Amino acid sequence: xxxxxxxxxxxxxxxSPLVGAGTTLRRAAPLVRFVFRGDAAAAAKAGAAFGAALxxxxxxxxxxxxxxALWQGPDEWLLLARPSTExxxxxxxxxxxxxxxIAAALGATPHSLVDxxxxxxxxxxxxxxxxxxxxxxxFLDLDPAAFPVGMVTRTLFTKAEIVLWRTGEQNFAVExxxxxxxxxxxxxxxx
Numbered sequence: 569x570x571x572x573x574x575x576x577x578x579x580x581x582x583x584s585p586l587v588g589a590g591t592t593l594r595r596a597a598p599l600v601r602f603v604f605r606g607d608a609a610a611a612a613k614a615g616a617a618f619g620a621a622l623x624x625x626x627x628x629x630x631x632x633x634x635x636x637a638l639w640q641g642p643d644e645w646l647l648l649a650r651p652s653t654e655x656x657x658x659x660x661x662x663x664x665x666x667x668x669x670i671a672a673a674l675g676a677t678p679h680s681l682v683d684x685x686x687x688x689x690x691x692x693x694x695x696x697x698x699x700x701x702x703x704x705x706x707f708l709d710l711d712p713a714a715f716p717v718g719m720v721t722r723t724l725f726t727k728a729e730i731v732l733w734r735t736g737e738q739n740f741a742v743e744x745x746x747x748x749x750x751x752x753x754x755x756x757x758x759x
Contacts, residue, residue, distance in 0.1 A: 573636050573650050574692060591695025593756055600649040600663045601688050606679035617673035618647055629720045629733055638720045638733060646731060659685055689749045691742040698738050704759035725752050
């Protein structure tokens with residue numbers, strides 16, 4: 569799954585001592601993020617240029633190395649890419665490079681590509697209590713049979729909009745606006 573995407577150093581955040589051993593909450597290192605909109609033909613071209621196919625099935629994610637595309641709607645995807653080096657300059661440089669490559673591949677094909685790298689942050693919740701902690705504030709059935717590995721959805725975490733991606737049996741990536749991250753982290757710590 570997205571191991572290469574999230575393997576960069578991340579800031580580990582404190583969780584309540586009541587959380588079972590082995591469950592961690594980390595804020596992922598900065599990633600390049602785009603919201604891409606277009607039809608299936610545009611998505612195919614963008615995926616080829618981006619380096620990860622844009623899934624055509626609802627609630628799906630596709631990842632390839634340090635890139636991932638998350639389905640957000642019939643014509644909308646969240647694209648994630650990890651720069652090869654750390655720091656804001658690396659994120660900016662990769663964002664510019666990818667935007668140019670995608671624009672060149674699409675040419676006159678109608679589409680929208682918006683850089684949201686500064687807007688979002690990824691929170692990584694990993695361990696045996698991850699689903700239970702999320703279910704304190706996310707009203708979805710997170711049983712692996714109902715929400716399997718690889719499934720992604722846009723939903724609410726109490727009052728904050730998030731994108732929830734199950735990246736492993738006991739692992740979740742929570743994409744949220746940077747301004748909502750302390751709110752989400754605080755509620756997870758209290759859960």
